[in-house]
Each structure stands twice: as structure tokens, then as C-alpha cells.
Amino acid sequence: MSGLLVLIPIALGLGLLGLAMFFWAMRDGQFEDLDGAAQRILIDDEDEEG
Amino acid sequence: MTAPFRQQDLEDSALVDTRLTVPGMRCAGCIAKIERGLAEIEGIDAARVNFSAKRVAVRHSQGLDQGDLVEALRHLGFEAQALAENPLGSDDKESRALLRALAVAGFGMMNIMLLSVSVWSGAGGVTRDLFHWLSAIIALPVVAYSGRPFFASAWMALRYGRTNMDVPISIGVLLATGLSVYETFAGDGHAYFDSAVMLLFFLLAGRALDATMRTKTRAGIGALLSKMGKSARVLGPDGGTSEVKAEDLQPGTIMLVASGDALAADGVIEKGRGSLDNSMLTGESDPASVEAGSVVHAGAIALSGPMEVRVTAASSDTVIAEIARLMDEAGQSRSRYTRIADRASRLYAPAVHSLALLAFLGWMLAGAGWYQSLVIAIAVLIITCPCAMGLAVPAAQVVTSGALIKRGLLVKDGSALERLAEVDIAIFDKTGTLTLGEPQADLSLLGEKQRQVALALAQTSRHPLSRSLADALKSEGTRPAQVEDIAEGEGQGLAGVSQGVPVSLGRPEEETTGMASLLRIGPEETIITFADGLRADAKEALARLSQQGIASRILSGDRQGAVETVAKALDVPATAEAKPQDKLALLEELRSEGRKVLMVGDGINDGPALAAAHASIAPGSASDVSQQAADAVFTGKALMPVALAISHARRCMAIVRQNFGLAVVYNICAVPLALAGVVTPLIAAIAMSGSSLIVVGNSLRLAKVKK
Numbered sequence: 001m002s003g004l005l006v007l008i009p010i011a012l013g014l015g016l017l018g019l020a021m022f023f024w025a026m027r028d029g030q031f032e033d034l035d036g037a038a039q040r041i042l043i044d045d046e047d048e049e050g
Numbered sequence: 051m052t053a054p055f056r057q058q059d060l061e062d063s064a065l066v067d068t069r070l071t072v073p074g075m076r077c078a079g080c081i082a083k084i085e086r087g088l089a090e091i092e093g094i095d096a097a098r099v100n101f102s103a104k105r106v107a108v109r110h111s112q113g114l115d116q117g118d119l120v121e122a123l124r125h126l127g128f129e130a131q132a133l134a135e136n137p138l139g140s141d142d143k144e145s146r147a148l149l150r151a152l153a154v155a156g157f158g159m160m161n162i163m164l165l166s167v168s169v170w171s172g173a174g175g176v177t178r179d180l181f182h183w184l185s186a187i188i189a190l191p192v193v194a195y196s197g198r199p200f201f202a203s204a205w206m207a208l209r210y211g212r213t214n215m216d217v218p219i220s221i222g223v224l225l226a227t228g229l230s231v232y233e234t235f236a237g238d239g240h241a242y243f244d245s246a247v248m249l250l251f252f253l254l255a256g257r258a259l260d261a262t263m264r265t266k267t268r269a270g271i272g273a274l275l276s277k278m279g280k281s282a283r284v285l286g287p288d289g290g291t292s293e294v295k296a297e298d299l300q301p302g303t304i305m306l307v308a309s310g311d312a313l314a315a316d317g318v319i320e321k322g323r324g325s326l327d328n329s330m331l332t333g334e335s336d337p338a339s340v341e342a343g344s345v346v347h348a349g350a351i352a353l354s355g356p357m358e359v360r361v362t363a364a365s366s367d368t369v370i371a372e373i374a375r376l377m378d379e380a381g382q383s384r385s386r387y388t389r390i391a392d393r394a395s396r397l398y399a400p401a402v403h404s405l406a407l408l409a410f411l412g413w414m415l416a417g418a419g420w421y422q423s424l425v426i427a428i429a430v431l432i433i434t435c436p437c438a439m440g441l442a443v444p445a446a447q448v449v450t451s452g453a454l455i456k457r458g459l460l461v462k463d464g465s466a467l468e469r470l471a472e473v474d475i476a477i478f479d480k481t482g483t484l485t486l487g488e489p490q491a492d493l494s495l496l497g498e499k500q501r502q503v504a505l506a507l508a509q510t511s512r513h514p515l516s517r518s519l520a521d522a523l524k525s526e527g528t529r530p531a532q533v534e535d536i537a538e539g540e541g542q543g544l545a546g547v548s549q550g551v552p553v554s555l556g557r558p559e560e561e562t563t564g565m566a567s568l569l570r571i572g573p574e575e576t577i578i579t580f581a582d583g584l585r586a587d588a589k590e591a592l593a594r595l596s597q598q599g600i601a602s603r604i605l606s607g608d609r610q611g612a613v614e615t616v617a618k619a620l621d622v623p624a625t626a627e628a629k630p631q632d633k634l635a636l637l638e639e640l641r642s643e644g645r646k647v648l649m650v651g652d653g654i655n656d657g658p659a660l661a662a663a664h665a666s667i668a669p670g671s672a673s674d675v676s677q678q679a680a681d682a683v684f685t686g687k688a689l690m691p692v693a694l695a696i697s698h699a700r701r702c703m704a705i706v707r708q709n710f711g712l713a714v715v716y717n718i719c720a721v722p723l724a725l726a727g728v729v730t731p732l733i734a735a736i737a738m739s740g741s742s743l744i745v746v747g748n749s750l751r752l753a754k755v756k757k
Contacts, residue, residue: 026146033099033102033103039081042078
């Protein structure tokens with residue numbers, strides 16, 4: 001029982017962290033150009049910063 | 051530390067952002083070429099490509115204007131247009147809101163499931179109560195946040211005395227949550243939080259897929275729009291020129307029209323002579339010669355100039371605007387089309403409600419007590435709640451539209467796919483649809499030297515014929531000759547000197563029937579003719595359509611002779627010299643015979659017919675009006691996407707029907723259990739996710755693109 005008191009908040013906290021990161025990624029425009037992201041990996045020497 | 055930052059801010063404020071659409075980018079190489087090529091140009095700070103939307107955002111100094119950027123991209127080998135603002139931003143917002151709701155529901159579902167599984171596997175006593183309380187704490191905010199799209203839609207329907215799929219969903223979710231909260235307080239029995247949240251998650255997945263598909267294809271279509279003359283160069287009273295937006299033009303203003311410009315308003319030519327391409331407006335493929343006194347219409351493209359045009363009618367009074375009005379009226383009938391999901395829910399929603407009510411009453415009569423009867427009624431609601439149904443249609447349609455995008459066809463929404471699957475006759479416009487709509491140079495008469503000189507001259511000009519000639523020569527691998535002192539005289543063509551010999555490229559002296567250019571090298575003269583050729587695969591595409599039981603015919607505004615040539619080559623019946631009204635009348639006639647018409651056309655004159663037809667497709671080179679009226683837009687030089695659209699749409703609808711079948715079978719199995727009162731939350735959860743996954747899996751079969 002005492003183990004649960006530690007583990008459950010951790011599990012929930014990790015879930016919330018993931019959710020918060022998803023929201024951040026969406027606001028930051030990470031999902032704006034999914035096809036482009038797939039293509040960019042093929043560009044040889046991307047020397048300029050991203 | 052702070053000083054350099056301020057400096058940076060100051061510099062940034064002097065830069066402006068311009069967004070351009072570049073429909074031609076296809077690969078990683080294009081991204082690299084555009085971003086690096088632009089960044090090397092003086093005055094451009096940075097360029098960032100959005101490949102999905104086919105756009106480039108350029109940050110540059112105010113010294114450069116849109117024209118410079120378009121020209122810079124043209125040098126890199128890409129056609130580009132500047133974008134004003136995003137006209138489709140609202141769609142984007144909707145799909146973002148759905149994605150957020152989906153993420154929250156997913157978070158809730160996973161955590162509640164974690165707790166529920168422990169309860170199912172035997173946690174009891176205090177632990178079970180604790181888990182139920184935790185589930186309640188997670189579920190209540192999640193339901194409140196993620197359920198909003200359904201609650202809002204259900205509330206709207208109820209307010210107008212109707213019912214839709216969202217009503218049983220909302221009732222089921224709210225009742226299940228409410229009952230579970232009661233049970234948590236009472237400290238005994240089952241909690242249905244997991245079912246409620248899982249239901250939301252799967253349904254939101256369907257909605258989010260649907261919205262993503264619309265945003266994606268609309269971004270693609272948005273990238274093709276805005277090719278037409280939206281502004282005009284206007285001669286001021288002081289002799290200076292300024293750029294004026296089409297809607298701000300006043301009758302009496304003098305517009306300057308150079309070759310390549312699209313006319314922004316109707317008018318009369320005051321000065322100058324030239325030829326106009328009216329194909330967008332009337333379907334006529336041959337250019338019309340105009341001179342002082344000729345009446346010209348908005349939407350026509352000047353092939354040669356310059357001309358001064360006095361505006362007689364602007365924005366809402368132009369011929370284009372008249373066609374737009376006709377189109378609005380013609381589009382009414384299509385908005386009455388109900389999508390298959392709505393048709394299904396019209397049958398389904400009342401059935402679900404009455405079944406749940408009957409279950410409640412039945413168990414009450416059987417003496418089960420109101421609490422147990424309510425639990426069973428909720429179980430029936432949750433089990434029958436159309437998880438699989440909510441996914442059945444969007445999952446199949448998203449996969450299909452994804453496969454079609456790869457083949458160069460953008461379908462605007464799911465309803466378009468449903469209507470495309472139903473068509474049984476296809477009507478094609480000629481110019482720009484069956485043909486490429488742009489003049490193709492006949493290079494067969496040119497020798498090697500002539501090709502090199504022609505390319506050297508043509509590539510310096512923006513005249514449509516020169517551009518087409520240059521493109522054709524470049525694609526044949528011709529390298530330009532050394533030509534010095536190239537000058538472009540307005541209306542006189544290009545002249546220069548190559549190895550001491552005067553060379554020129556210009557309009558032939560005597561009038562020819564079609565479009566032609568005269569190439570002179572010293573005393574030697576060659577005529578280069580241009581013709582608007584058929585799309586290479588037009589014949590195969592039509593054959594493919596007839597294999598699918600769809601007859602084709604041509605309906606064009608062009609001259610009888612030109613239409614007959616094409617009709618004979620493709621072996622289909624044709625009607626020529628049809629006005630927009632005539633096109634509408636023919637569609638009306640076919641509809642009254644019970645035919646479902648597919649209209650394929652590009653011109654402004656096709657707009658009303660595109661809007662009136664059961665389904666419609668426009669090429670990517672079409673006018674804005676046509677692309678907006680059409681259900682789907684195909685890009686590239688092939689016509690085959692039109693035939694593919696039909697076969698894919700039909701396959702998609704077959705899968706949708708299978709999905710519905712699966713959902714019905716699932717209900718037939720699960721509902722008796724629910725009615726019998728033996729459905730525990732565990733069974734409900736497994737049945738629900740299982741049926742949803744089967745439906746999604748079945749839809750994924752569509753991703754395998756058949757050749």
C-alpha cells in the first residue's frame with residue numbers, strides 16, 4: 001500500500017509530463033510540416049542551424 | 051549580455067516576412083535548393099520551407115519586394131506566388147482543438163485503465179476505493195475537456211429539436227460518469243470511468259482524422275490558388291503608376307497591361323494592341339487579337355502587349371462576378387447531399403435511445419430496482435455507442451485521400467469521396483483539362499544551332515510563349531548559345547547578337563492561324579509554331595473510366611473545329627461553343643434523367659457546372675473559381691488521377707460499407723449481453739477497443755495503392 005502512494009503519483013506525473021510536452025510541441029509548431037521533416041533527413045549537409 | 055539582444059531586436063524590426071507558395075517542390079533536394087539559394091541572395095535573412103503546405107516563409111529586408119522574391123525563385127527553377135494571408139486558418143484551429151482533446155483523453159484513458167485493470171484483477175477494499183477516487187479525479191476534468199466537441203454538437207442538435215450521433219454519445223458519457231461518481235461515493239460496485247473516457251478517445255480519434263484530412267488537402271489546394279490577376283498596375287493622373295487591388299479598381303481608371311498579366315477588371319482598350327488568351331473565360335484555345343476599342347474581360351491573360359485599358363466594370367460587376375453568382379445558385383443542390391455517416395446515424399441514434407430506454411423499463415418491470423435497471427441501460431448505451439461507427443468512415447477516407455495525394459489528387463473532404471464513388475457519367479471541358487492548357491512549342495523544325503540561339507533569347511523573357519519555348523528546350527537538354535546585347539522591345543520581341551550575327555525572336559509579320567514565333571538568325575528565318583496539345587495519357591484515362599462503366603463526353607466553349615479534332619482523337623461525343631448557361635442546362639438535363647455527373651473542368655466558365663455537378667474535379671492549373679468549386683484538384687500533366695479518383699473512391703466506399711457491417715455484427719453480439727445485464731466494465735472496454743481496432747485495421751488495407 002505504501003509503495004502505491006509513491007508509484008501512483010509518479011505514474012500520473014509522468015503522464016502529465018508527456019501531455020504537457022505534447023501541448024508544447026503543438027504550440028511550438030512541431031507538427032506543422034510533417035512531410036518536410038521526413039524529407040529533410042535526406043538533405044546532405046544541413047550546415048545552417050535548424 | 052543584454053546589449054547584443056537589443057541590437058538583434060532592432061535589426062529584426064527592419065526585416066519583413068513574406069510567405070510564398072511554391073507548388074512545384076517535390077523532394078528534399080527542392081527544400082535544400084530553395085532554402086540555400088534564397089539565403090545566398092543579398093537582403094534575404096532566412097528562408098524556411100514548409101513542405102506539407104508547399105510554402106516558403108522568407109525573412110528579408112524591406113528593400114526587396116514580392117516581385118523580387120518570385121523572380122529569385124524563378125531563377126532557382128520554381129514557379130512561385132506571394133500569399134496574402136491564410137484563408138483556411140480556421141480549419142487548422144479546429145483540427146488543433148481536436149488533437150488537444152484527443153491527447154487529454156488519451157492521457158486520461160491510459161491512467162484510468164491502469165487503475166481499472168488493478169481493480170478487475172482483484173484489488174479490493176480500501177485499495178479499490180482509493181483507485182475509484184483517483185479515477186474520478188482524473189476522469190472528471192478529462193470528460194469536461196475532451197467531451198466538449200460532442201456536448202456542443204449534441205446541444206446544438208437538441209436545441210433545434212433534432213438528434214444526431216453526438217446525442218447518444220453525450221448521454222452515454224455523462225450518465226456513465228455520473229453513475230460512477232455515485233458509486234465511488236457509495237463505495238461499492240463498479241465504476242465506468244474507463245468506458246466513458248475510452249469512448250471519448252476513440253471517437254475523438256475519428257474526428258481528428260477527419261479534420262486532419264481536410265486541413266492537409268486544403269493546404270495543398272491553397273498552395274495552388276491565387277494565380278489570377280488580383281491587382282492591376284494603374285496609371286495615375288500625374289503619369290506615375292501604382293499597384294491597385296482588383297476590388298479597389300474604379301470604372302474609368304486606366305490599367306497598364308503587359309504580356310503575361312491577367313486582367314483584373316472588364317474594360318475597353320485605349321491604346322496599344324496585342325493578343326489575349328480567353329481560355330479561362332470562354333474555353334477558346336486560340337488567342338484573340340485586340341486593338342484600341344476592343345472590349346476585354348477580367349480573367350483574360352495578355353499574351354502580348356503592352357496595352358492601356360480603361361476600366362468599365364470592376365469587381366462585383368465583371369463577367370467573372372456574374373459567373374460567380376451563377377455558381378452560388380448552382381451549388382445549392384450539392385449542399386443538400388447528406389453524408390453516409392449522417393444517414394447511418396439518422397437510423398441509428400433513435401434505435402440506440404429506444405433500446406436503452408426499453409432495457410431500463412424492461413428491468414424495472416422485471417423488478418430489478420431503479421439502480422440496477424439504470425446500470426443496465428447505461429451499459430446498453432455504452433456498448434451500442436458508435437465507436438466503431440465513428441471511426442468507420444473517417445479512417446477509410448483518410449487512408450484513401452492519403453493514397454490519392456501521393457498520386458497527385460487532392461480531395462477536399464469526405465463527402466467529396468462519397469459523391470465521387472457514385473458518379474456514372476463524366477463530362478470534360480477541353481482547353482486546359484483534356485489539353486494541357488498551355489502552348490507547347492513544336493521543335494521538330496529546329497536545328498541544333500537554332501535551338502541554342504532560341505533558348506538564349508527565350509530564357510530572358512517573361513512572355514508566355516518564350517517561357518514555354520525555353521522550358522521545352524531546357525527539358526530537351528539544349529544549352530543556350532552566347533548571345534550578347536539582348537534587348538526586349540515592347541511588342542517587338544527579343545533581339546541580340548550571336549557571334550557577330552544579328553538574331554531575333556518575335557511575332558511573325560504575316561498573321562498566322564495559331565500561335566507562332568519567328569526566329570531569325572542573320573537572313574535565315576524559321577517559324578516556330580505552338581499548339582495546345584492533349585495530355586499524354588488522356589486516352590488511357592478515358593478508357594479506364596469506361597472500364598469502370600463511366601461514359602465520357604466533351605463539353606467545351608471552344609470553336610466547333612478545335613473541339614472536333616480532340617473528340618475524334620479521343621473517340622468521345624462532344625458539344626462545342628457552350629456558354630456557362632448551356633453547360634448548366636446540360637447538367638440539369640442529365641440530372642433529371644437520374645444520372646450522377648462528374649464534371650472535370652478548369653476555366654472560370656466551367657465554375658457553375660463544377661458547382662452544380664454531383665462531383666467535380668479541376669486541374670491544378672485551373673482558375674481559383676474552379677478550384678474552389680471543385681471537390682478535388684489534380685496536379686501535374688497527367689489526366690489519370692481523374693480515373694484513379696473514381697476507382698479509389700469506390701474502393702473506399704466498399705471498405706466503409708464493410709466497416710459498417712463489422713460494427714453491426716459487433717452490436718448484434720454485444721447488445722444481447724448488455725440487455726441481459728451481464729456486461730461488466732471490463733467486457734465493455736474490451737469490446738469497444740477491439741471493434742475500433744478491427745475497423746481501423748480494415749481501413750488500412752486501402753493504403754496499398756493499386757496500380
